[in-house]
Amino acid sequence: MPNKKTKNWDIQKSEDLYLINSWGSPYFSISESGEVVVSLEKSEEHPVTKGVSLMTIAKGLKERGFDLPALLRFEDLLESRIRLLNETFLKAMEKVDYKGTYRGVFPIKVNQQHQVIEDISEFGKKYHHGFEAGSKAELIIAMTYVSSSESLVICNGYKDSEFIDLALLSRSIGINTVLVIEMPQELDVIIERSKALGISPVLGLRVRLSAKAGGHWNSSGGDNSMFGLNSDEIMKVVDKLKGENMLDTLQLLHYHLGSQIPNIRDIRSGVIEASRYYCELKKEGANMLFLDIGGGLAVDYDGTHTNYGSSCNYGLNEYCADVVEGIMEVCDRAEIEHPTIISESGRATVSYYSVLLFNILDVERFNTKSDNDMLGDTTNEILENLFYTKNNLTTKNIQESFNDALYYRDTLKFVFNHGEITLREKALGERLFWSIMHKIEEFCEELEYVPDEIADFSANISDIYYGNFSVFQSLPDIWAIDQLFPVMPIHRLDEKPDRKGIIADMTCDCDGRINRFIGLEDVKNALELHQLRDNEEYVIGVFLVGAYQETLGDLHNLMGDTNVVSVKLTANGEYYLTKEVEGDTVADILEVVEYNTKSMVERMRKKAEEAVGSGTITAKQRKSFLELYQIGLRGYTYYENN
Numbered sequence: 055m056p057n058k059k060t061k062n063w064d065i066q067k068s069e070d071l072y073l074i075n076s077w078g079s080p081y082f083s084i085s086e087s088g089e090v091v092v093s094l095e096k097s098e099e100h101p102v103t104k105g106v107s108l109m110t111i112a113k114g115l116k117e118r119g120f121d122l123p124a125l126l127r128f129e130d131l132l133e134s135r136i137r138l139l140n141e142t143f144l145k146a147m148e149k150v151d152y153k154g155t156y157r158g159v160f161p162i163k164v165n166q167q168h169q170v171i172e173d174i175s176e177f178g179k180k181y182h183h184g185f186e187a188g189s190k191a192e193l194i195i196a197m198t199y200v201s202s203s204e205s206l207v208i209c210n211g212y213k214d215s216e217f218i219d220l221a222l223l224s225r226s227i228g229i230n231t232v233l234v235i236e237m238p239q240e241l242d243v244i245i246e247r248s249k250a251l252g253i254s255p256v257l258g259l260r261v262r263l264s265a266k267a268g269g270h271w272n273s274s275g276g277d278n279s280m281f282g283l284n285s286d287e288i289m290k291v292v293d294k295l296k297g298e299n300m301l302d303t304l305q306l307l308h309y310h311l312g313s314q315i316p317n318i319r320d321i322r323s324g325v326i327e328a329s330r331y332y333c334e335l336k337k338e339g340a341n342m343l344f345l346d347i348g349g350g351l352a353v354d355y356d357g358t359h360t361n362y363g364s365s366c367n368y369g370l371n372e373y374c375a376d377v378v379e380g381i382m383e384v385c386d387r388a389e390i391e392h393p394t395i396i397s398e399s400g401r402a403t404v405s406y407y408s409v410l411l412f413n414i415l416d417v418e419r420f421n422t423k424s425d426n427d428m429l430g431d432t433t434n435e436i437l438e439n440l441f442y443t444k445n446n447l448t449t450k451n452i453q454e455s456f457n458d459a460l461y462y463r464d465t466l467k468f469v470f471n472h473g474e475i476t477l478r479e480k481a482l483g484e485r486l487f488w489s490i491m492h493k494i495e496e497f498c499e500e501l502e503y504v505p506d507e508i509a510d511f512s513a514n515i516s517d518i519y520y521g522n523f524s525v526f527q528s529l530p531d532i533w534a535i536d537q538l539f540p541v542m543p544i545h546r547l548d549e550k551p552d553r554k555g556i557i558a559d560m561t562c563d564c565d566g567r568i569n570r571f572i573g574l575e576d577v578k579n580a581l582e583l584h585q586l587r588d589n590e591e592y593v594i595g596v597f598l599v600g601a602y603q604e605t606l607g608d609l610h611n612l613m614g615d616t617n618v619v620s621v622k623l624t625a626n627g628e629y630y631l632t633k634e635v636e637g638d639t640v641a642d643i644l645e646v647v648e649y650n651t652k653s654m655v656e657r658m659r660k661k662a663e664e665a666v667g668s669g670t671i672t673a674k675q676r677k678s679f680l681e682l683y684q685i686g687l688r689g690y691t692y693y694e695n696n
C-alpha cells in the first residue's frame with residue numbers, strides 16, 4: 055500500500071488538533087496508522103489493552119450489509135462508566151469515613167432505548183444501580199428492568215392517580231419505589247391512593263433551592279425555578295403528613311439544579327443548601343434516609359476542562375469528593391446520621407457509550423483557484439483591477455489587497471445587477487476574488503500577526519462537506535441548543551488535513567449542518583478535514599452522543615433511525631457485534647406519518663396500468679417501474695452506495 059503520510063505531520067498533531075486525548079481518554083485515541091481506536095479501560099484484569107479501529111468496525115459493518123450512517127454503542131464503555139461512578143463515590147466515602155452509602159439511579163429520559171436500559175440493568179446490578187422515572191411510561195420501564203431489590207426507583211415528574219397506583223403496587227412486589235412530591239397537590243392523591251390500596255408509600259420531596267448553576271439548563275435551579283417546593287410548601291407537606299400520622303414515610307430529599315453544570319462551585323453550593331434542608335426535615339421528625347442530588351454531573355465535550363458550557367472545571371473524583379464532604383460537613387455539624395447519597399447522573403453515564411459514524415458524499419470547494427485565468431478580450435475596469443490585485447499581492451500589502459478585493463467584489467455585484475457586465479464576466483470576477491482570498495490565506499500562515507478582519511473572514515472560508523446523516527434525527531441538540539460534540543475524521547490522521555469545512559447533512563435544510571467545532575482556545579467555525587480521494591470513503595465520527603440525542607431526534611425530511619449496532623471489545627483488539635438494529639426503511643417512516651404503504655402500492659399500480667392503457671409505457675416497463683417503487687419502500691432512508 056502506498057505510504058500516504060504527509061511530511062511535517064504526525065498523529066500527535068492530529069491529537070492536538072482534534073483534542074482527542076482531552077475529551078476521549080481513556081477510551082478513544084489515535085493509532086500509529088492514523089485511525090481512531092476505541093479501547094477498553096485498563097484494569098487489573100486487563101493491564102494492557104489493544105484498541106479496535108473505528109474504521110475497521112465501519113468496514114466490518116459494510117461487509118455484514120450495514121451501511122453508514124450507523125450508531126455504534128460500546129457496551130464496555132457503559133459498563134466502565136457505571137463502575138467508575140459507583141466506585142468513585144464509594145472511594146470518596148471510604149476516604150473520609152462517611153457512614154452512609156451511594157446508590158446511583160439512571161434517569162430514563164436521557165436514553166430510553168431498550169438496549170441501553172437493558173445494559174444499565176445488567177451492568178448496574180452489582181452496584182444496585184436503579185432508575186429515575188419522570189412519567190408513567192418510564193416508570194413501567196423502570197419497574198420492569200430494575201435488577202436488584204436494593205436498587206431504587208425514583209419517581210419524579212407530575213403524577214396522576216394511575217402513576218401513583220403503579221408506584222405503590224410496585225412496592226408490594228418488592229420494588230424499592232420512591233414517590234417524589236413535585237407539587238403540593240400531589241400529596242392528597244398519594245395519601246388517598248395509599249389508603250385505598252392499603253400500601254404505605256416511601257416519599258421524597260423535591261426542594262426548590264436558591265442555589266443556581268451556570269450552563270445551558272440553569273432554569274431548573276434557583277428560587278424562581280419551575281420545579282420543586284419552596285420552604286413554606288415543604289412545611290405544609292410536613293404538617294399534613296404529621297396530621298395523617300405518616301411523617302415516617304418521608305425519607306428522601308431531592309433537588310436538581312440542571313444538567314451539565316460546568317462549575318464545581320455551583321455543585322458545592324447546591325449540596326450544602328440541600329443538606330441543610332435534609333437535616334431540618336430530620337429534626338422535624340421525618341424518617342430521612344436519602345439525599346438525592348439529581349443530575350448535573352457534566353461531560354467535558356470540548357476537552358478544555360473549563361467552566362465553559364460544553365466543558366466542566368472538575369473531574370469525577372472531585373465531584374464525588376465535594377458532594378460527600380459537603381453533605382458530611384453539614385450533617386456532622388447538626389449531629390445527623392449520614393444519608394445514602396443518590397445521584398441521577400444521566401449524561402455522565404451514557405455519553406461515551408455511543409458514536410455516530412457517517413460517510414461524506416461530496417464536497418463543495420468554497421474557493422476555486424483561478425491560477426490560469428486570463429482577462430482575454432475583457433476591458434472591464436473592475437476585472438482588470440481584480441486581476442492586478444491578484445498578481446501584485448505580497449505579505450506587505452495584504453491588508454490593502456484584502457480591502458480592495460472586497461470593494462471590487464461588491465462593485466462587481468452592483469454592475470451585474472445593472473446589466474453592465476455579463477454572467478461570464480461576473481463568474482471570472484468571482485474566481486479572481488476567491489483566488490486573492492486563497493492567496494491571502496496562504497500568506498497569513500507566514501505572518502506572526504494576522505489582522506482581525508482577515509482572520510475573521512478566513513475563518514468563514516470553508517468548504518461544504520456533505521454528510522450522509524441528519525442533524526435533526528441523530529444530533530438534535532446541535533440544531534436546538536448549539537451543543538458542541540467532538541467531531542473528527544476517524545482515519546487518515548497521519549496526513550495533514552489541508553482543507554477547512556463545515557458539514558451539511560442530507561436534509562438540505564440550512565439548519566441541518568455542523569458549523570461549530572471544539573477548539574482549544576475558542577469554538578471553531580470550520581473543521582480541518584482532508585480532501586476526498588476517488589473511490590475511497592471518507593468517514594467522520596461524532597463522539598459522546600449517548601445522552602439525549604436518540605429520542606429527541608425527529609423525522610425531518612423523513613430521515614429515519616440509523617442502523618444501530620452494539621459492539622463488544624476484547625482486550626487484544628478484536629470486536630464482535632452483540633446486538634443489531636436495522637435502521638428504518640422508507641416504509642417504516644411512511645407508516646409513522648400514517649401512510650398505508652399497501653394502499654400506496656395499490657395506487658401506484660393503478661397509475662402504472664393507466665399509463666400502459668394509454669400507451670405511455672409497456673407492460674414490461676410497468677413491471678420494472680413497480681419493482682423499483684417497492685425496492686425504494688424497503689430501502690434505507692439514507693444514501694445507499696449500491
Ligand SMILES: Cc1ncc(COP(=O)(O)O)c(C=O)c1O
Binds near residue numbers: 315
Ligand atoms: C430530574 C432530573 N434528574 C436527572 C437528570 C439528568 O441530568 P444529567 O444528564 O445532567 O445527569 C435530569 C435532566 O435534566 C432531570 O431533569
